[in-house]
Amino acid sequence: MTLQQQWVALQTILNKEIHRFSRIWVQTLLPPVITMSLYFVIFGTLIGSRIGEMGGFSYMEFVVPGLIMMSVITNSYSNVVSSFYSAKFQHSIEEILVSPTPNYIILIGYVLGGVARGLAVGFLVTLMSLLFTKLQVQNLAITVAIVFLTSVLFSLMGFINAVFANSFDDISIVPTFILTPLTYLGGVFYSISLLPEFWQGVSLLNPILYMVNVFRYGILGVTDIQVHYAFMGVMAFIVVLATISMYLLESGKRLRS
Amino acid sequence: MGKALDIKGLQKVYGNDFQALKGIDLSVEEGDFFALLGPNGAGKSTTIGVICSLVRKTAGKVSVFGHDIDQDFSLAKQELGIVPQEFNFSQFETPWRIVLNQAGYYGMPRELAKERAEEYLRKLGLWEKRNDQARMLSGGMKRRLMIVRALIHKPRLLILDEPTAGVDIELRRSMWEFLKEINEAGTTIILTTHYLEEAESLCRNIAIINHGEIVENTSVKALLKTLNKEHFVLDTKEALSQLPELKGYHCQLIEDHSIEIEVEKGQSLNPVFLALQEQGVEVLSMRNKANRLEELFVSMVSKNGGEG
Structure with missing residues (x-):
């Protein structure tokens, strides 16, 4: 395939993915906005007013970046895992597998589809948060970069989960038992400086902590961790996950007989 | 090509x-x-x-x-x-x-x-x-x-x-x-x-x-x-109570208006029509009984050990 043809194939996969989640927006875009609005009301306004300041900001200001990041993470992940697994389940993935589209274009297409949904939901949740608080972005480049890279990372995780999944139950195991606990313990609702020293150390093993903190740093200018280490960690994770994904595609494991 | x-x-x-x-x-x-x-x-x-x-x-x-x-x-x-x-x-x-x-x-x-x-x-x-x-x-x-x-x-x-x-x-x-x-x-x-x-x-x-x-x-x-046998069905005008005599041909009455005849490769059908005419049996139509390829297919597959 020429580069021009590969570009057409990439656009096709991305358009297909965007069309898919837009067509079922009631299942894909609306629920996270409603859920996060409830978080803003309950944690930000009702409970947050009794908590007082955290890290020098009102609790609402502190919690909003974490909640935006949480919605980006879960939606990037679930878009790729559900779309790719559905394609496997219906065998429509064969449409791409029999075509000359190279494997890396397939991977990039699905990952960008996940990023598109993650960013769309992140944008909608950010708009909703403006009803509750003012957001003054301190560092736009860092904010955009970390949200994009986080979205890529979790889209890749969703892809790997989809390749290994044998049933629709399998695509909810990782979000339920790994993603949600790590997100809740990843400094979305609190600063790890509130934790005893031992639990601070344990928290540093949680990769989501770094993403949430860098995003919060981009918006509020405060963080519990070193920003450049966080970027390096996220990049390293992306490289590892992309390598695994490409291996799965090239070897045809669970995709070709 | x-x-x-x-x-x-x-x-x-x-x-x-x-x-x-x-x-x-x-x-x-x-x-x-x-x-x-x-x-x-x-x-x-x-x-x-x-x-x-x-x-x-x-x-x-x-x-x-x-x-x-x-x-x-x-x-x-x-x-x-x-x-x-x-x-x-x-x-x-x-x-x-x-x-x-x-x-x-x-x-x-x-x-x-x-x-x-x-x-x-x-x-x-x-x-x-x-x-x-x-x-x-x-x-x-x-x-x-x-x-x-x-x-x-x-x-x-x-x-x-x-x-x-x-x-x-x-x-x-x-x-x-x-x-x-x-x-x-x-x-x-x-x-x-x-x-x-x-x-x-x-x-x-x-x-x-x-x-x-x-x-x-x-x-x-x-x-x-490579097929060396074919089966034809002859539809007759009148109902037949018994199979007409057709020497040299393997045949059977499959319905009261239909006779099935097995014809070997190179064997003429003229004697069949002559014999039927002599016995007062009028033939209205003739058709090939089965799909020829199907017969071959079944024989080849069965030669090779049946369905896998």
Whole structure:
């Protein structure tokens, strides 16, 4: 395939993915906005007013970046895992597998589809948060970069989960038992400086902590961790996950007989 | 004319040690209309799966129009269109999007894809349904949709895995006409089918596969010539209470108005008519009893150990 043809194939996969989640927006875009609005009301306004300041900001200001990041993470992940697994389940993935589209274009297409949904939901949740608080972005480049890279990372995780999944139950195991606990313990609702020293150390093993903190740093200018280490960690994770994904595609494991 | 498909020593062993293909050699000439026949589990779909890269082969070489599927996979795939046995498109998408997306996976510019999609959807009677969800289409329409999808990038080799399974007679005939038309326009076609009448009326060459091995590979004409017996049914004007005497022929009364006669190769039918005339039996019509290819197929498969 020429580069021009590969570009057409990439656009096709991305358009297909965007069309898919837009067509079922009631299942894909609306629920996270409603859920996060409830978080803003309950944690930000009702409970947050009794908590007082955290890290020098009102609790609402502190919690909003974490909640935006949480919605980006879960939606990037679930878009790729559900779309790719559905394609496997219906065998429509064969449409791409029999075509000359190279494997890396397939991977990039699905990952960008996940990023598109993650960013769309992140944008909608950010708009909703403006009803509750003012957001003054301190560092736009860092904010955009970390949200994009986080979205890529979790889209890749969703892809790997989809390749290994044998049933629709399998695509909810990782979000339920790994993603949600790590997100809740990843400094979305609190600063790890509130934790005893031992639990601070344990928290540093949680990769989501770094993403949430860098995003919060981009918006509020405060963080519990070193920003450049966080970027390096996220990049390293992306490289590892992309390598695994490409291996799965090239070897045809669970995709070709 | 070159080879549209060339398979050498193709083997496939599945994870459970089941050897689905035992070293197949098969060539299909450019422009041919070729039938690949075999009972269930013989290895037809595995062979097709290997050609289109959905099944990983254990050993052997496959090339499509001279492009090795391992080394020149992109060029080989550009030449190939596949219509699988099972519906394998998103049931929630519309035929229009399914076909356009497929064109995109082959790198075809959107405008050209739209032109071709309209042309083929109209030709196969799906244009009015282009914006319905695919799950709402009838079985026959879904099969035609898969043909449109396989043709959108104008492959030179089209492989159809039982394309008329579950399709009514009228639609089957119209699909045959369409396939003949694209074959005459230059597309090489390989067909697997359970309807042997389909293979006999459409295909020029034929291979029979059984237990992962090619047991016959020749022209349909040559294969039919090997038949040494045929069965004819004679329909009589009057009801017959007993079988007329027809010396030298094995025959039986199958209904009160029908006699079945077995005729060996080279044996004349004139004595039959003379004898019937002498006995006052008037014949209204005569027909070939069974599909000739079917008889051959059954005898070949049973010679090779029955259904696998």
